[in-house]
Amino acid sequence: MAGVRGGTAGARAGRGRTRWGVFAVVMALPTLLVAGVAAVAIWFMTSDYPLGGEPEDVPCAEALDFGGAKLPKGAYDGQCTVQTWLDTDYHAAFRMPRADVRKWLADTYPEAPEPGTDLCDTDADLCLNLNTQYATPPDGAGADAVTVNVTYEDAGTAVVFFSAFTV
Structure with missing residues (x-):
């Protein structure tokens, strides 16, 4: 027991x-x-980019090529980036001779409307927007849209802000 x-x-x-x-x-x-x-x-x-897609420096030729453009003769002080996540977004900023801006835009985008001041960034003196069914980037460009904003820095210099992106 x-x-x-x-x-x-x-x-x-x-x-x-x-x-x-x-x-x-x-x-x-x-x-x-x-x-x-x-x-x-x-x-x-x-974090500025919690889901990834932090901007990376790229050659300016690559950034402009994505939008169907070439870096203009006489361009200098170029700073170019790409940011990718869901979309691809190239940015380029460079200086060039002010007198050559309109010719460069006309040669680069012959089918585009005349550059103007409608829908420009706040400080821009001239812009071109290729982002509608009536004005699109050229065939072969990787971008769905291109915007170019130009600010006249002084009598001889223009600062160009170029953006080419997918949507």
Whole structure:
């Protein structure tokens, strides 16, 4: 009888014990979940490009080629980037002789409307937008749309902001 009683007493003690390891894991899960969500939220709020697609420097010839253009003669101080994620977006900024801007645009985009001042960036003196069914980038260009904004820096210099992108 002593063996039976000892076995029963041991079984009762095991059944009533708290399993602290399982309890600790169950209690820690909500805390870990909240901490994980908070970490992701902080990352999204502090990153300029949380989903990727940070701009990368590229040769200006590549940026302009994507929009069906060539870098004009006399261009200098070029800074060009590409940003890709869902779409591809090339940007180029360069200086060129002011007197050559209209000819360069006409030679580059002969089918485009005359450059003007409608729908230009705020500081632009002249612009060209190839982003409608009536005015599109040339065949062979990788871009669906091209915008060119020109600011006259002084009597002899123009700063060109070129953007070619997919939509």
